[in-house]
Amino acid sequence: MIPDTSDAILARMMALHPKVIDLTLDRVWRLLAALDNPQEKLPPVIHIAGTNGKGSTQAMIRAGLEGWGKSVHAYTSPHLARFHERIRLAGELITEPHLSAILDECYSANSGETITYFEITTVAGLLAFARTDADFTLLEVGLGGRLDATNVITPELSVITPISIDHEQFLGDTLAKIAAEKAGIIKRGVPVVVGPQPDEAMEVIEATAARLAAPLIACGQHWHVSEEAGRLVYQDERGLLDLPLPALIGAHQVQNAGAALAVLRHLGAAEAACEAAVTKAQWPARMQRLRTGPLVDLAGTAEVWLDGGHNAAAGLALAEVLARLPERPTHLICGMLNTKDVTGYLRPLASEAQSLTAVSIPGETATLSAAETESAARSVGLTSQSADSVAAALQAVLTRDPDCRVLICGSLYLAGHVLRENG
Numbered sequence: 001m002i003p004d005t006s007d008a009i010l011a012r013m014m015a016l017h018p019k020v021i022d023l024t025l026d027r028v029w030r031l032l033a034a035l036d037n038p039q040e041k042l043p044p045v046i047h048i049a050g051t052n053g054k055g056s057t058q059a060m061i062r063a064g065l066e067g068w069g070k071s072v073h074a075y076t077s078p079h080l081a082r083f084h085e086r087i088r089l090a091g092e093l094i095t096e097p098h099l100s101a102i103l104d105e106c107y108s109a110n111s112g113e114t115i116t117y118f119e120i121t122t123v124a125g126l127l128a129f130a131r132t133d134a135d136f137t138l139l140e141v142g143l144g145g146r147l148d149a150t151n152v153i154t155p156e157l158s159v160i161t162p163i164s165i166d167h168e169q170f171l172g173d174t175l176a177k178i179a180a181e182k183a184g185i186i187k188r189g190v191p192v193v194v195g196p197q198p199d200e201a202m203e204v205i206e207a208t209a210a211r212l213a214a215p216l217i218a219c220g221q222h223w224h225v226s227e228e229a230g231r232l233v234y235q236d237e238r239g240l241l242d243l244p245l246p247a248l249i250g251a252h253q254v255q256n257a258g259a260a261l262a263v264l265r266h267l268g269a270a271e272a273a274c275e276a277a278v279t280k281a282q283w284p285a286r287m288q289r290l291r292t293g294p295l296v297d298l299a300g301t302a303e304v305w306l307d308g309g310h311n312a313a314a315g316l317a318l319a320e321v322l323a324r325l326p327e328r329p330t331h332l333i334c335g336m337l338n339t340k341d342v343t344g345y346l347r348p349l350a351s352e353a354q355s356l357t358a359v360s361i362p363g364e365t366a367t368l369s370a371a372e373t374e375s376a377a378r379s380v381g382l383t384s385q386s387a388d389s390v391a392a393a394l395q396a397v398l399t400r401d402p403d404c405r406v407l408i409c410g411s412l413y414l415a416g417h418v419l420r421e422n423g
Contacts, residue, residue: 006096009103010083010121017116023147027115031123032152034109038123038130039152043073045137046263047153049145049182050161050195052313053256056248057161057195058138059283060260066091067276068269070135075125075150077118077142080284080308080416087125090134102128118142122149144171146184157266158185158192158214159259162252163201164313165341179204186214191266194218195259217262225258227251232278234261241271246278249287251324252317285415287321293422298394303328303405306419308412310336312344318409319348329401332356333393334377334410338368342376345410349382354401356384357393361414373410390418 032039046061048054055076065072074088087094094102106124122142129137139155141148163179171178179201186192186208194205196219209216217223223236227245232254234241241261246253257278264274285308290296296304309318322330332353336342346356358373368376370386377384387393390408397406408418 004100004104006083006099006103009100009107010117013103013107013120014117016110016112016120017114019116021118021143022116023144025147025149025152027113028119028123028149028152030113031106031110031115031120032126034111035106035123035127038127041130042126042137042153043129043134044156045139045153046157046159047139047141047150047155047185048159048161049141049148049185050159051164051166051178051182051311052309052317053161053195053252053259054140056253056281056283056286057159057256057259058140059248060246060257060277060281061263062138063279063281064260064264064269064273064277065136067280068264068273071133073129073132073134073137074140075122075129075138076140078412078416080412081419083121086121087128089128089132094128098128116149119149126152141182141185144181144184146181148185151185154187155185155190157263158187158190159195159263160185160192160197160205161195161256161259162313163197164311166311166313175200176204180208183208186212188212189214191215191217193259193262193266196220196255217266219255219258219262223258223262223265225254225261227254232257234258234274236262236265238265241274243275243278247281248283250317250321252320253286284419285412287318290422295391295394295418295422298391299398299406301403302398304394305405305407306415307407307409308415309409310340310345310411312341312347315345316348318407319352322349322352322407325405329354329404331397331401331404331406332382333359333387333390333397333406333408334373335359335361335370335414336368336373336410337361337364337366337413338372339366340368340411342368342373343380346377346382347380350380353382353407354404355397356382357396358384358386359388359390359393359414361411362389362417364413367413390414390421
């Protein structure tokens with residue numbers, strides 16, 4: 001009998017719960033117990049929550065640890081092109097045979113009980129990590145923190161990246177409520193690195209840390225980071241680091257690098273590892289310049305960029321990046337989910353782009369229609385139109401402005417579609 005592929009098993013897992021998101025830890029604890037509690041057998045864990053910058057910060061921590069000679073497990077979500085991206089074992093993406101076997105084992109152990117897709121696949125990741133030697137485990141929260149499926153461990157270190165309004169239907173409609181969910185990863189006595197935060201969020205984090213006697217390592221208090229004369233300058237009680245700017249583009253990546261450096265310094269890493277963190281990190285769909293593939297071939301002399309940011313804070317960060325790039329007419333191709341604040345995302349981009357072409361995200365039931373995205377773009381002052389596909393949108397832009405910069409943006413799901421199609 002030919003074993004099922006990971007895609008076939010994942011499809012079966014999708015049917016185990018009627019909702020995509022249902023925040024509770026009961027089902028996760030049940031399945032972990034059935035698998036002999038792999039969460040208790042992990043290499044030391046660094047647990048990362050926040051609204052923006054979780055993936056980039058994790059990528060920089062991983063690059064720094066690997067530059068230090070450490071082997072690192074990493075868990076992230078969602079994936080872009082293939083599910084395997086979510087589980088990195090000792091530096092390498094999980095193989096198809098290994099993934100299929102571990103998913104099948106979790107599916108069998110679950111015995112047909114109700115469990116969400118994210119919960120059972122997170123357990124699969126923890127099981128794979130527990131059975132593979134490594135020096136560290138990096139766990140990125142999926143949604144929130146307090147009731148996220150990853151929040152079943154006692155970490156070596158917790159990290160909270162910048163918090164902003166997002167996922168209000170699950171986490172609450174104020175910064176304080178959202179911060180309380182993110183701060184739910186803080187464990188008694190475990191140090192927590194905190195990136196720059198709005199005052200309302202920081203107050204909640206500080207109160208949670210104080211209640212749990214968790215030492216704070218906070219931006220602006222215990223460490224400082226800035227860009228000076230084209231360099232990244234980081235300072236804490238151990239001294240000053242003068243490093244190259246991050247390989248990941250944007251002023252917001254300087255702040256993410258600061259959090260990664262605070263983690264590395266706390267763990268005792270030397271300057272060479274810190275430099276590796278900022279220079280060696282790679283993270284797809286975060287202001288990624290596409291260099292090869294059918295879309296690039298179609299573009300000719302035009303630049304094609306890809307970004308998966310999808311909330312108001314991400315729109316602001318993206319606008320700042322565009323403002324700093326060499327001057328060139330910029331046109332957006334945008335598709336978003338209907339759960340996002342589309343006008344909040346697009347408003348800061350209106351002053352940096354000449355036009356927007358709206359698309360629906362292929363294969364996503366929760367996509368905002370191209371017509372709705374086009375209408376939202378018009379409402380913030382962007383010249384806009386719609387197209388049936390990313391390729392059609394690109395062709396339309398190039399017909400009007402063949403030597404421009406094109407940014408495909410608005411959703412990680414759209415970015416994943418582009419990376420798969422652009423192969």
